Amino acid sequence: MEKVTRDEVLRLHAQICKALADPSRLWIIVELRHRSRTVGDLSRAIGASQPMTSRHLAVLREKGIVQAERDGSFVRYSVADRRVLTAVDLLLDVLTTQLARQGARSTAARRLRPALRSA
């Protein structure tokens, strides 16, 4: 039996979140939602250099979020576990709710004092 400590699980859990915590990588995930794409496709889609795109894909791959598959001289990437898409959607919903609620107000304005004053 494998013994995995709670700290280790938390660390890995956080690493998965960290892999998602980048605008380019989120965009890549969005691009991969419906079909697999090659590195060049993704690079053009998200407007990043080929090396940078490859690097982002490596991060997602190492965390098991995305998987690679050879297709001739290309490499096609696809989402490895679609539950990640659901999770990303949920977090986007959370953001959308926030934006709808606070309208034009600055997100950075969410400091403590005003929050507590209102109570």
Add this chain to the structure above:
Amino acid sequence: MEKVTRDEVLRLHAQICKALADPSRLWIIVELRHRSRTVGDLSRAIGASQPMTSRHLAVLREKGIVQAERDGSFVRYSVADRRVLTAVDLLLDVLTTQLARQGARSTAARRLRPALRSA
């Protein structure tokens, strides 16, 4: 109407993910799942210093993941949007699946060459 660019949404979306991308903060969220807690409670629960705990809470608060409420001289924190809990659970499921599948093998071993060789 509010005009929010796609880049801006991606940036904010990534920031929410980034707020979750820390073992201590994930642990805090777990602690807040069923009931609200004071800073001192959380500090003791996760084994972090009071200033560090407060700082983590500030990060979660600024991203709207957690909310603060005065209770006497204490401040009670609770989860602001429970969809975050669902998202975190999903990502934990993803991790659990990976751990179950790969057993004792190192997570870092998920490099490209082996993956492609197997195809």
Add this chain to the structure above:
DNA sequence: CGCGGACATACGCGCATCCGCATATGGGCA
């Protein structure tokens, strides 16, 4: 067998973030 295209990786820099430590703020109570 050598060439070119597609992709991955190494290196270095600039910048943001994390953490411990010290200190400030703010509310309750004598």
Add this chain to the structure above:
DNA sequence: TGCCCATATGCGGATGCGCGTATGTCCGCG
């Protein structure tokens, strides 16, 4: 009002991450 407890914030050193540039590796093809 002044003290104490709970919490928040400022600061500095160390670490990590995103990114551009240059180079390595693999594949298919002539």
